[in-house]
Amino acid sequence: MMSTYYAGLLADVGILLLGALSVYIILATGQLSLGNAGFMGIGAYITSYLTVIAGVPVTLALVIAAVAAGAIGVVVGFPALRLKGIYLAMATLGFGEMVRSFFLNLGAMGGSEGFHGMHHISLGYIWSWAAAILLLIVILERSRVWLDMRAVRDDETAAGLVGLNATTIKVGAFGFGAAVAAISGGLFAHHHVYIEPGNFSFERSIDFVLAVILGGSTVGPGALVGAALLVMLPEYLRFLAEWRFAAFGALLVAMLLLRRQGLLDRATFRAFASRRAA
């Protein structure tokens, strides 16, 4: 029987994992998104509206929210094609802030007072989604789709010459990432049974990116390692009392210095995977 404290932490890990994966998917095509908390917020609010006001069962609500967010992701993905590197990152940052500002003003869903009424979902349910999506991505990583994405990331011009449609791939990645972030949001809303616009700020977007970079930006399960690290580390550092966050910041820098590709990379993952098989 797991302590509910660890159950709570695991729920947070699952939700963060999905958010991290949403960044990972988009990053795989060479685009850095600093605004995925916006998609998470969209997912949270749509799912909550559907279950609380429209009486839709939560699984269906999540699917609808994911599709809607995915569509918005595609819409965002098109203008994003014109931007590269840090400029794209800044545009996504702006997008995230705009979404937060939008929900702050949306009186129908509570505005800054937040929204209540969702029913609680279990840890098992959260992880069913998280594990399923992680598995999907691990499978996709071995497929042609991911190869195409990496090709576009490495050299867009060359990829185009080989016959890949960079537009479809990059825009599609945005849509897919947005959908995954939306599911993270919907699960968040039903785990905490209360949401407010402040939950979906730039700080959240950065947490997603942090999880990917720390955990391993070249393999999907890296997001899992990063998410676990980000949730557990502040808990283990409690003994440092008021210096907890300074220590966290210092550890962050140290980890990046020591292993900049993240804790998990393709070599480690292969070694781990082959050991399991043997």
Next chain:
Amino acid sequence: MTSHWSKALWAAGLGATLAVAVALPAGAQTAEIALGAIVPSSGPFAEWGRANTVTLQLLEKQVNDGGGINGAKLHIVILDDATKPAQATNNLRKLSGDDHVLAVAGPLTSSAAEVTFPVANEMKTVATSQASSKPGVAKLNRPWAFRNTIDEGVLGRTAVPYFKKTFSIKTVAIIFDAKDATAAAVGGRIMPALMKENEIEVVNTDPLSFNTGDLDVSAQVTKMKALNPDGVVVSADYSQAVTVLREMKRQGMIKPVVGSTQLISSAILKAAPEIPVIAPATFYATMKGDKPEKFVAELQPLLRKTAGLPPEIEPSMYDANIYEIASIYIAAIKASGATGKPEDLDADRTKIRDYMAKLEGFPGLGGPIGFNDDGDAIKAFYVLQGQNGAWDSKVRGCSAAPGHPGC
């Protein structure tokens, strides 16, 4: 050389064994009663969390020096939620599930309470917030959630008429922090309704707001000044309200200000001493009376000695509230015969919950305390006027509810 070392090792080993031998049976005999607390010791409200911690440590010492609770030693486990609601929920899970506390004091902010109170119901452990005043938070989470605070709507009903009468207010402008849930609720909903009730006209037709963390509110204040109201409603946490008051002073807009409990602090008295500030409070450091004066006399030196707290710090309303919460829990344990034994945990927690639901006339620091059906406190409050660096109590009110005795 070796003989010295080996002798020392033997002595140490023997000493250790003896210590363990003595400690073990002693440990088995001393029962312990655990209470939990969730406070923000890091982040933007770090000062409140650290002051709350000192307050609870004071109470723990007072109780244990006085013989404990029915002979058992009191232990208050204090966890930091870093002003992040998700951490507060996990803190409650840890306190309730792993540390087996009988009840929890906290969390502090309304944002944290909104997500932590449902967990309190899930874990069947009483949680009482020392500062959340956003309307309806405990009400939505009965029966295990309580708040030792008064709904801002109730407080405003006494503060606003006093404000109107004292400064002959016929028109106001309302400015609030749109990013803060409590401030937005008060500034966007409660104050406009109260103004209407008191026949005060709100001169700004569209809402005037800013975001938590904004340094510059010059545009908003210039707009307010142009509308020339008799008074201003500032609904924001005092760290932000300081920015508004200073800008008002800078632009020469010296008009009386009224707000919620969020304004109560010593910081706001320093912002613009010539601007009168009216706000409600359930406790203030210069309060007269045996209990509050004793509390301040004991707590203030401890606070001022604590590293990381400013040297001129005074006990705040939130320190008083959390002290009262823990005291109520202790009284509940004594009165209901809770044993603190692991096998009685669920029964003990239920006893505390029932005691609190029926509570009337508990001797708090500012007067008698009880809880209404919404889980909010029935206690005395004071409308304070802050001017020229000091708070002055002007009106005494009571948040009595129908069907419950008053203060």
Next chain:
Amino acid sequence: MLAQQLVNGLTLGAVYTLIALSFSLVMGILGVLNLAITELFMLGGYFGFTVIMAHLPLPLALAAGMAGAALVAIVIEKLGYQPFRTAPVVTPMLSTLGFSIILQNVVTNVWGSDPLQLADEVLTQRYTLGGVSVSAMQLTVMGATIVLVAALAFVVQRTSMGRALRAVAENRDVARLLGVSASRITLIAFMLSGALAGAAGVLIGLHYAAITPYIGVEIGLKAIAVMVIGGTTRIWGALIAGPLIGVLEVMTVAYGGSQVRDFVVYGFMILILLLRPQGLLGGSRSDQGQRV
């Protein structure tokens, strides 16, 4: 009221310009988003306040803020940028984030989380001109901004160090081949941007007379928007974009609703990014970032 709001907008704009400039010094030359700049700004404010509260003169406060922030910037450069020169741009950005977390925590522990306020404000004389009221401190902030921007532009355009900075920004390897010490230049860029952020912190902190460890957070994101709108590699761009955005924000509050203010500012930033990504004053479109 319109004229007064314009003055408000220009003051706010000066704030944005200074911080945007600090960002763009590192961004333009090294392509890195240094997220610690907002905390260097905050730190400068605290150093400045400490000097003023000890009744020492304003120029000393300015010097303390600039020197303190520049020193911390050196540490950040050594630990947070140098080791990641060859890594994708997101990595040094995240390590500067780590530093900003550390700085916020340290400042909260040393000075407390409650606002630190000045009992007696500095340069409070007010001048009234036709219904518009402006304080001496406000004029100092605006004046100092122009002076700092001009000084920076002079350094970058007319001095040999500035030439070296531009060379490294253009192409680091070629610059090294031509004899420029790229690592020294990088250090100088970080120091300058730190000093600028620190100066901004002192001036702006003294103007508003109340600071908390979190003043950098909200203003930092807007300053990034200003940097983008002005053109990340153009110094004069920040001088134009700062007041532009400041006035836009103020006018939105004054005549629209204060609620939609953020929406308007970030919306404008995205518009500029889509229509003219090199910014208002930017050069050719090839001024684009490298692969993330």
